[in-house]
Amino acid sequence: MLVHVVDAAGTEGRDPREDIRVINQELQAYNPELAGRPQVIAANKIDLPQARENLPLLCQDFPDVQVYPISAVTGEGVDQLLLGVCRLLDERRPGYPLGAPQALEGQDMLVIRAEPEPTGFTVVKTDGGWQVSGKGVERLVARFDPNNPSALRYLQHTLRHIGLDKALQSRGIRQGDVVKIREFEFEWTD
Secondary structure, eight states, X not given: OEEEEEETTOTXXXXXXXXXXXXXXXXXXXXXXXXXXXXXXXXXXXXXXXXXXXXHHHHHHOXXXXXXXXXXXXXXXXXXXXXXXXXXXXXXXXXXXXXXXXXXXXXXOOOOOOOOOOOOOEEEEETTEEEEEOHHHHHHHHTOOTTOHHHHHHHHHHHHHTTHHHXXXXXXXXXXXXXXXXXXXXXXXX
16 A cells, blocks of 8 residues: 655645656556555645645545545644554455555564554542543653653643543643643643
């Protein structure tokens, strides 16, 4: 399977539809078997308005190809892309792990299944603030580098995405309250 990752916003003055056509022509010239494999489009930069405007055009020009709007910056849609690719591979090649092509039979290979992170968590009010626990959220924090600003933004985005901010707000968290996940603590701000 081929996954075309394209700048759906065309931020460098390029047309993402034309980019896909050119790539497919080059694939056909290089190896027709490769060009004939199933394809999906990862329409990147969906966090930009131009990408949202171009999305219907991508879908219109490539009606037989699944288009996944994603944002590498915010992480929007990436989980859906990974799960969609795994589903498509499993459908196309039943009996082979992740749809492994027959050419790989008998060879050593690593199969990685994309499974959604568990998003269940519990929030408990304590004397010192709020304690958050749950397998997925604890694993996320364990991988987190508190000295990396990009990692902090990713953590904030992910915690918001799984609904932790709404859960804390619905339980009455206030500005300055301390939230603890494993050994990681932070002060709540709206």
